[in-house]
Structures are given as structure tokens and as C-alpha cells.
Amino acid sequence: MSNLAVRVEKISKQYKITQRERYKTLRDTLTNLSSTFITKIHKSYRNSNGHSNIDDDTIWALKDISFDVHDGEILGIIGRNGAGKSTLLKILSRITFPDAGRVEIYGRVGSLLEVGSGFHPELTGRENIYLNGAVLGMKRSEIDEKFDEIVIFSGVERFLDMPVKRYSSGMHVRLAFAVAAHLDTEILLLDEVLSVGDIGFQKKSLSKMENVVSAGRTVFFVSHNMAAVQSLCSRVIWLDNGKVVTDGPPEEVVSLYLKSSISNQTEQVWNDFSEAPGTDNVRLRRVAVCPEGETASDVITIRTPLVIEFEFWNLDEEHYLDLSIVITNEQGVTAFVSFPLNDTLWENPFPRGLFRSCCYIPGDLLNTGIHRITLRFVRNNRFLIYHMKDALTFEVLDSPERRRGWYGKIAGAVHPALKWTTMKLDE
Amino acid sequence: MKSTNLSKNPVTIVQPVKGFNALDLKELFQYRELLWVFIWREIKVRYKQTILGASWAVIQPFVTMVIFSIFFGRIVNVSSDDIPYPIFSYAALLPWTFFTNSLRLGSNSLITNSTLITKVYFPRLVLPASIVISGLLDFCISFIVLLGMMLFYGIYPGLEIFFFPLFLFQVVVVTLGAGIWLSALNVQYRDVRYVVPFLTQVWLFITPVIYPTSLLSGPMRVLYSLNPMVGVIEGFRWTLLGSIASGKIIFGMSALTSLILLASGLLYFRQVEKDFADVV
Numbered sequence: 001m002s003n004l005a006v007r008v009e010k011i012s013k014q015y016k017i018t019q020r021e022r023y024k025t026l027r028d029t030l031t032n033l034s035s036t037f038i039t040k041i042h043k044s045y046r047n048s049n050g051h052s053n054i055d056d057d058t059i060w061a062l063k064d065i066s067f068d069v070h071d072g073e074i075l076g077i078i079g080r081n082g083a084g085k086s087t088l089l090k091i092l093s094r095i096t097f098p099d100a101g102r103v104e105i106y107g108r109v110g111s112l113l114e115v116g117s118g119f120h121p122e123l124t125g126r127e128n129i130y131l132n133g134a135v136l137g138m139k140r141s142e143i144d145e146k147f148d149e150i151v152i153f154s155g156v157e158r159f160l161d162m163p164v165k166r167y168s169s170g171m172h173v174r175l176a177f178a179v180a181a182h183l184d185t186e187i188l189l190l191d192e193v194l195s196v197g198d199i200g201f202q203k204k205s206l207s208k209m210e211n212v213v214s215a216g217r218t219v220f221f222v223s224h225n226m227a228a229v230q231s232l233c234s235r236v237i238w239l240d241n242g243k244v245v246t247d248g249p250p251e252e253v254v255s256l257y258l259k260s261s262i263s264n265q266t267e268q269v270w271n272d273f274s275e276a277p278g279t280d281n282v283r284l285r286r287v288a289v290c291p292e293g294e295t296a297s298d299v300i301t302i303r304t305p306l307v308i309e310f311e312f313w314n315l316d317e318e319h320y321l322d323l324s325i326v327i328t329n330e331q332g333v334t335a336f337v338s339f340p341l342n343d344t345l346w347e348n349p350f351p352r353g354l355f356r357s358c359c360y361i362p363g364d365l366l367n368t369g370i371h372r373i374t375l376r377f378v379r380n381n382r383f384l385i386y387h388m389k390d391a392l393t394f395e396v397l398d399s400p401e402r403r404r405g406w407y408g409k410i411a412g413a414v415h416p417a418l419k420w421t422t423m424k425l426d427e
Numbered sequence: 428m429k430s431t432n433l434s435k436n437p438v439t440i441v442q443p444v445k446g447f448n449a450l451d452l453k454e455l456f457q458y459r460e461l462l463w464v465f466i467w468r469e470i471k472v473r474y475k476q477t478i479l480g481a482s483w484a485v486i487q488p489f490v491t492m493v494i495f496s497i498f499f500g501r502i503v504n505v506s507s508d509d510i511p512y513p514i515f516s517y518a519a520l521l522p523w524t525f526f527t528n529s530l531r532l533g534s535n536s537l538i539t540n541s542t543l544i545t546k547v548y549f550p551r552l553v554l555p556a557s558i559v560i561s562g563l564l565d566f567c568i569s570f571i572v573l574l575g576m577m578l579f580y581g582i583y584p585g586l587e588i589f590f591f592p593l594f595l596f597q598v599v600v601v602t603l604g605a606g607i608w609l610s611a612l613n614v615q616y617r618d619v620r621y622v623v624p625f626l627t628q629v630w631l632f633i634t635p636v637i638y639p640t641s642l643l644s645g646p647m648r649v650l651y652s653l654n655p656m657v658g659v660i661e662g663f664r665w666t667l668l669g670s671i672a673s674g675k676i677i678f679g680m681s682a683l684t685s686l687i688l689l690a691s692g693l694l695y696f697r698q699v700e701k702d703f704a705d706v707v
Contacts (some may be wrong), residue, residue: 014703094441094548095704103441117542122475127468135547154667163475412456 004106005187005218006069006092011101013062013087013242021357061087062098063242071186074219076233076250078226078257084242085222089189092220103273107186110117112177121165125156126174128164132179142337146182153204154178174201179209188212191222226254226330258330258370265393266290279386282321283356283378285311289373289392292360300398302415308373308392311356321350322378323357335413345376364417367410370395448697451550456519459549465557470564485572486564487528488520492532495520500638508639508670514576516666519636519660521573522598525566526605526656527627533558533606533624537614541707551700552693559602573667594662595686601655604688611696614707636662639670639672640677657687 062084069075093105093111099121118135119128129150133143143150151157154175156167164172178308190209206228213219213232223229229236229250238245246253258419267288270276276283283397290306300306313319323346324339338359340346373392379385453461468566474480499505500512507515528661536554537544544551577583585593612621631637634656641653651657664670 026541028471090545090704091441094439095545097441097444097701099443105441107441109439111547117546120472122472124467127471131468134461135549137461137547137549139458207449 002067002070002072004104004375005071005073006086007104008015008065008067008069009104010103011062011065011091011098011103012099013084013091014058016058017063018427038205043116048310051105059241062091063243065101065239065244066255067237067244067247069218069220071218072216073235074213074233076229076236076253077220077222077239078224078229078254079245079299083239085239086191087242088239089191089222092187093189105187108137109182109187109189110185111189112180112181112183112191119164119176121374122163124163125160125167135310136186137185138183138185140359142184144356150178151294153208163165170201177201177205181205182211185217187218187220189220189222192224219335226258230254263389264370264395268391274312277386277388278312281314281316281319281379282374282387283313283315284388285313287311287373287375287388287391289394301362302366302368304396308359308361309421310375311354313354314350314352317349317352317380319349320381321348322346322381324376324378325359325378326374327333327366328372329367329413333343335366335371338382366396367412367415368396368398375412444701448700450697452706455550455552455705458553461549462553462557462560466561469557469561471566473561475576481537481565481568487615488517488524488569489546489572491516491524492520493523495637505604505638508641508664508668510582510668511580511662513668514573514580514668515639515664516584516636517573517576518663519634521566521569522594522659522663523631523634523636523656524569525562525598526552526602526659527561528563528565529602529606530609530623532562533602534609534613534619536606537610537707538617544707551556552696554609555606556603558631559599559606563599577652580679582668586671589666589671590662590668594659597682598659599663599685600689601659602690604685604690608681608688608691611692611699614697630654630656638682641671641698649676650681653684654682655681657681657686658685 001407002230038222061267065084065088077088079085087096090113091098092105118132120131124184129147130140135138151160153382154171154177156171156175159167159171167175178221182267209228209232210340219232220227223265231251235248237247237254238257246256267286267290268284269286270284271286273283276285278284286309289300289306289311290309291300308325310323322339324337326337327335331336340357343353343357371394372390374387375386375391376384377386444667448529477483479486495516496513500507500516505512536558537551609619609623617637631649633654640648640651640657640661658678661670661677661681
């Protein structure tokens with residue numbers, strides 16, 4: 001077994017919820033005074049009765065967290081906002097201290113908590129590389145050595161001698177990330193670092209992170225990007241309300257987390273016209289997704305052909321109407337967009353009345369995972385008149401028939417069954 | 428199986444901070460490079476986008492000296508112990524300007540760097556310390572003007588000049604002490620922002636910048652020298668201008684209070700430091 005990198009032993013951290021910043025009037029102060037007085041009496045009464053003195057205005061950001069991390073492990077930390085992820089990283093980086101428990105850290109810790117906070121707007125890019133590097137704990141000689149690499153990675157060569165206050169926010173963030181990404185510590189803390197820059201830069205960051213990960217360093221990776229967590233981490237901890245819910249292999253923990261946070265919504269019905277969602281032009285009556293020929297409650301696997309049904313009232317007869325659906329997967333990637341083609345009703349101004357539209361999605365097309373459907377009504381090819389985000393949510397489960405012995409995550413927004421032919425050419 | 432740890436990596440223990448926190452000199456030494464970087468940043472940034480730049484370091488004490496000389500030297504005719512009033516007040520304004528500027532910037536140093544404090548670990552003392560130390564550059568620039576004035580008035584220091592470094596050291600100690608106190612208090616109580624200008628104003632009147640210590644006598648004078656800046660300014664005048672030394676008691680008392688100010692500041696700072704990131 002490899003060496004211990006970090007041992008977290010029963011740490012807890014409590015925060016007081018105070019209203020210090022609130023504007024107070026004299027009257028408020030007086031009423032607060034009298035109520036504090038009463039609470040105090042009340043508390044001492046409770047204490048004398050043997051009850052513990054629990055402050056109602058405190059929250060446990062972390063409660064009794066314990067785990068070990070070994071050299072070279074890439075630990076993903078996931079959970080809702082406020083689950084305690086950032087507090088945990090702050091304790092590991094010694095910015096704040098636990099109220100109970102103990103952490104042992106073997107090695108230097110570098111953190112990339114919100115990159116760029118060490119920048120000074122009046123200094124140039126070049127000066128800020130040195131400043132930020134020093135703040136992150138790099139020696140001057142280390143920075144000298146990596147200077148060119150940092151500059152090339154950031155892509156701001158031409159603006160190096162300009163004060164960073166004149167940088168665009170993108171340049172600012174890229175330079176900051178570049179400095180932080182070249183930190184050479186045994187343990188690295190990453191908090192939502194992949195959410196910076198444009199897509200090109202994000203790709204570069206991701207591959208940089210893959211390098212870091214493969215270099216055998218110990219990494220703590222906090223992210224809401226489940227795809228990144230799954231592809232980078234070797235182990236995942238799911239925190240909720242300051243406690244560890246699950247600790248285990250990424251696939252397992254991430255899918256448990258996703259299941260808990262997203263409930264399938266395969267059908268929505270509005271029988272009462274006046275309360276149905278929509279506008280003066282169109283109004284929905286029912287939306288549903290179900291396996292073809294079955295009901296909405298049935299299981300959907302990667303092989304199942306699906307029908308998406310929409311029932312709606314059209315209240316306006318003069319205009320062309322268009323309906324489109326957007327299917328996105330759990331990483332927020334759009335798998336595809338579809339609208340009615342070769343469906344004659346849509347090719348003329350749309351008549352008034354109640355309609356049902358069905359969209360058929362063949363089996364063996366979508367990949368596994370949770371999918372959401374967004375609905376859009378467009379008038380005269382131009383004006384978005386109504387749109388309903390996440391109207392439906394459904395999960396496509398795996399099917400062993402398509403697996404051929406490989407059990408990892410199969411990449412891609414879609415996973416279609418395509419026609420292949422292979423023949424032997426030599427005799 | 429329990430994993431063994433044979434790693435050569437340094438071990439850091441993070442646990443609840445309770446009770447007394449001694450000053451961690453070893454850690455401060457480890458972070459000396461960061462201190463230099465902050466000092467360098469401070470110097471680089473201080474006069475950015477100003478027209479007059481570093482000459483502000485001279486303008487401030489010099490203009491004050493001119494005004495003092497006109498009003499107190501000429502009109503009110505304040506005694507200056509037989510030293511020309513302009514150089515008498517300028518020698519005091521040097522440490523005084525260093526002191527007040529450092530307090531003004533130093534008391535805000537933790538607040539203005541709050542984004543750093545909540546994101547990265549380093550000994551927080553580095554921040555107020557870097558402000559005070561970087562102020563020494565301004566001090567040196569304005570000191571050149573004093574040398575010019577000494578030539579002009581034909582005042583040359585005697586052997587006392589060898590004691591000058593002591594008083595320079597003392598003003599750094601006093602400024603660090605007060606700066607550390609105020610910066611730490613400012614994290615918790617933003618009242619400090621209003622207190623500092625007021626404090627330095629009041630402090631000016633109980634410090635012999637405008638007038639000589641010889642105006643006071645007996646027990647008043649001893650009480651007066653509890654103010655650590657009294658010893659500093661008396662020391663500056665004595666070692667540089669050869670004014671009459673105000674006696675061992677005054678120097679001793681104010682040296683003592685200077686050290687107490689610094690020691691208590693460090694102590695207080697260390698006790699509240701752990702909460703900075705949560706409070707700031």
C-alpha cells in the first residue's frame with residue numbers, strides 16, 4: 001500500500017450565523033436586547049435542567065469527517081452547494097481551522113482556490129506571475145524556471161508588460177490559472193478550476209489536469225462537473241450537510257449522487273386549462289416520455305425506442321408554428337435538437353385547437369445517463385413564444401447487450417448502433 | 428492493514444487552535460520570500476498612476492515643515508531649543524510621517540487583502556509587516572532632504588550619530604506594534620477605519636513634533652515619555668541635530684513602552700489570526 005498523504009480524523013467545523021452586517025435601528029437594538037435577555041434566562045433554565053446548550057444560530061459546515069488519502073490518489077469531492085466541500089479544502093489549506101478533530105498532511109499543499117485572487121491590478125502580467133507564484137508558495141527560482149511555460153500556456157505573451165487591470169476578464173483568468181497550474185506541490189487542491197475561460201482554454205486546462213493527475217501527485221478535486229470528476233478521479237467522496245454520504249469508486253458515487261439530486265419526471269399533465277403553462281398563443285396540456293407502446297413509468301434502457309408526446313392548445317390561427325425539443329445529457333451537453341419535419345400540419349399556418357404531437361426516438365441512439373428535454377415553441381420561424389426548460393427528465397439505463405465486456409463509461413452524447421461491415425481482403 | 432508512512436515529506440498538522448499561540452519565528456523565516464514580494468509589490472504600486480510619483484514621499488513632510496515653520500516657528504514663536512525651527516520640525520516629521528503613513532496603510536492591510544486571506548495560507552503578519560518595511564523607502568528619500576538641510580544650516584552631528592540606528596530601529600518597532608494592533612482590530616471592528624485618522628491627529632499633540640520636550644518638566648515629563656514616539660523624536664533630534672539629550676529616563680521609558688507595544692501587538696495578532704479568514 002502506498003504512503004499516506006492526508007489523514008482526516010473526525011474534523012468538525014461550526015459557523016455562527018450572525019446578522020452583524022444588517023442595518024439596525026435603535027428600536028431593533030432595544031428589542032434585540034430584551035429578547036437576548038429572555039433567551040439567556042431561558043438558556044440558563046434549560047441548562048439547569050440538564051439539557052445541553054445548543055446554539056440555534058450555528059450550523060455545522062463539517063461534522064465528524066474522517067478519511068485517509070494516499071499518495072497519487074485523485075479524490076473527487078462532490079455535493080450540493082453548501083455541503084461543506086469548500087470548507088474542507090479551506091481546512092486542508094490551513095486558511096481556517098477545525099473546531100474539533102485533526103488533519104495530518106504529508107507534503108506541501110498547493111491550492112487553486114478561485115484563481116487570480118493574488119493578482120494586483122496595477123502590476124503588469126509579468127510582475128503578477130511572480131507575485132501570484134510567491135503567494136501560492138513558489139520559490140523565485142521555481143517561477144524563473146517555469147516562466148516561459150506559464151506564459152505560453154496562458155496565451156497572453158503580447159500583453160505581458162501591460163497592467164492586468166487592462167486585461168479582459170478571460171485573459172486575467174487564463175494567466176491566473178496558468179500560474180496556479182504550474183505549482184509543483186505534492187498535494188494539490190482544486191476547487192472548480194475547470195469552469196474558467198472559453199471552451200478552447202477549458203480543454204487545455206483539462207488536459208493539463210490530466211497531466212497533473214498522471215504525474216502521481218495527490219489531488220483533491222472539487223467540482224460540479226460530473227464528467228470531469230468521473231474522468232479524472234480515482235475515488236469520490238460525496239458530502240452532504242457536512243457529512244460523508246458515500247466514499248468509493250467514482251462511477252458508483254456519482255451515479256448515487258445524481259440519482260438523489262434528480263428525480264425522473266417522465267410525465268406532466270395539466271387538466272385545468274387556466275393553470276396550464278404557456279402563453280396566450282399556446283398552452284400545454286400534457287408532456288410525457290415513455291417507451292414506445294408502453295406507459296411513462298416503464299424502464300428505459302439504451303435499447304428502448306422512445307416516444308415523446310406533447311398535447312397542447314393552439315389559440316392563434318394566423319401564424320406558422322414550430323415546435324422543437326432539445327435533449328441534453330447530465331453533463332449539460334446537448335445530444336441533439338429535433339423539430340417536426342415531413343409533418344404536414346406544421347407546413348401551413350397552424351390551425352386553432354387541441355393537438356398531440358409525438359416524436360419518436362429510435363432505440364440504440366442515446367447514451368446512458370440522465371437526460372432532460374427542453375421544449376420550445378417558435379412562431380413564424382423567428383420568434384420564441386414559449387419555452388419550458390427541463391420539461392421532462394428521464395434516465396437511460398445501461399443494457400449489457402451493447403457492452404461487449406467493457407464496463408467503463410462509454411463516452412459521447414449519443415451511442416448509436418451503427419451499421420458496420422468488415423471483410424477479409426487477402427486470400 | 429494500516430498504511431505505514433515512510434514519506435520524507437514534511438508533516439503538517441491542522442487542528443483546533445486553543446489557548447496561547449506563541450510567535451512562530453521559524454515559519455516566518457520560511458515565508459521571508461513572500462515578505463519580500465509583498466514589500467516589492469507595495470513599493471511598485473504605491474505611486475502608480477500618480478504624476479509626482481515618489482516625490483510625494485518628500486512633499487508630504489516638506490510642505491508640513493514649511494507650514495509649521497510659518498505658523499509655529501514665526502507667528503506663535505514656539506521654542507525650538509536654539510535649533511532653526513525648520514530643521515527642528517523636519518527631523519521630527521521624518522519619523523512621524525513614516526509612522527502615520529504606515530499606520531494608515533497598515534491598519535487596512537488585512538482588509539484590502541481579504542481575497543488573499545480567504546484563499547491562501549501564509550502567516551498573516553507578513554501583510555502589515557510588509558507595509559511598514561516598504562515605508563522605509565519613503566523614509567530614506569525624505570531623509571536625503573534632511574541631509575541637504577543640515578548642510579544648509581551647517582548643523583553636523585557629533586559622535587551621537589552612532590546611536591541613530593537605535594532610534595531608527597525604535598520607530599520601526601513602534602510602528603510595527605501599532606500597525607499590527609490596528610490591522611488585527613480592523614478585521615473584527617471596522618471602527619478602526621475612523622479611529623486611525625483621529626488617533627494620529629491626537630497623537631501628534633502629545634508628541635514633540637511641533638514643540639520641544641523642554642516645555643514640560645518634572646513628573647509630567649516622565650508621564651509624557653510613556654508615549655513611545657517621544658523617545659524616537661527626541662532621539663532623532665539628539666543624534667542628528669545635537670540637541671540637548673532629554674535624559675536616560677525618557678529614552679528608557681519610551682523604549683520600554685515601544686517594546687511592550689510590539690510584544691502585545693504580536694500576542695494579540697497571534698490570538699485572533701486563526702479567525703481572520705472566517706471574519707474578514
